[in-house]
Every structure is written in structure tokens, then in C-alpha cells.
Amino acid sequence: MKIVVLMASPNVNGSTHLLTEAFTEGAQSKGHDVQVIDVAHANVQPCTGCVACGYEGPCILHDSMDGIKAAILSSDMIVFATPLYYFGMSAQLKVVIDRFCSFNSSLHAKHMKSALLAVAWNSDAWTFEALSLHYKTLVKYCHFDDKGAILGTGCGTPSMTRHSAFMEKARALGASL
């Protein structure tokens, strides 16, 4: 199947990238076609809330989101890859998700598979509570078929992440598809 990964860390060689790479290797080993989009460095303007699109129609903004939208709508699975920022997703990812507004119905109708890859410095049991709940709510609302979440606690630097069990977990998630 075709998988699109929205990689939303500004650090191109950081921990989010490492989990994305491991997941991609696993998925490719099973013959899946994986496209990783560096949404953190894409030119995506925030939704203006004008609702000219009527939640399904042309957006008044024309930027990198045109290509990201096309990639999502031609894929079978969407993967959100983000560092934990103040206990939520990165702003770079939230901006992209808000722009789903103009293809809300098409997205829901696709019943895409989905997954979450996330890294954080903290190791407390509650570290990912808010992000997990947000992801689960998006799954419900967007009619996604959740395939799993890798919640990398204690992944504060690339070295910590490389030596963590989450690399293998991300690879295994990709290979499980």
C-alpha cells in the first residue's frame, strides 16, 4: 500500500527522523511504498478560518499544502511523526492538520489507516497522555483505522533515541503492516 509520513520535526537529523527512518525500513521490507514529507520545512500557512472551502472545496491559500493534500488523498495510510512540544504535537504538524479543513469530507470518506510516531525528553508515565488523546480523537473524527503509536519517552536526543527500544518498535510497526 501507499503510506505518507508527515515528518514534523524541524531537526532533519533528529529523533523524530530516526523513528521515521526505522518505521520506513520496516514498511519497505514488506513491499509498501513510503513517501516521507518534511512538513516542518514546507511552506504551509495557517488556516485562516474563512471556511470559503465549506469544509470540502478549494482553499483560498496556495502553498505546499496543495502537494501535501494530493499525497494524502492518493495514499492508503497516513503517519504523523512529531516531537512532543509542550505535551502536544509540534506546531509545524498542527498547521498541516488544520489545513485538512478544505478536504475534510474526502479525508473521512477514505477510511485511511493511520499511525503516530512521537519522541519526548520526559519519561514519566503521563508524558504522552495529552498527545495520545488528541491522536485517538483525530482517529475517531477522521474515521482512520489506527495501526498503532510509538511513543518514545526518554528520546531527548538522537543518541538517546538510537539506543532506545523505540527504534525496533517503530521498525516492527512498519513491518506489521
Ligand SMILES: Cc1cc2nc3c(=O)[nH]c(=O)nc-3n(C[C@H](O)[C@H](O)[C@H](O)COP(=O)(O)O)c2cc1C
Ligand atoms: C519547543 C520544545 C518543546 C518541548 N516540549 C517537550 C515536552 O513537553 N515534553 C518533553 O518530554 N519533551 C519536550 N521537548 C523535547 C523534545 O520533544 C525532544 O528533545 C525530542 O527528542 C526532539 O525531537 P527532534 O530531535 O526530532 O527535534 C521539547 C523540545 C522543544 C524544542
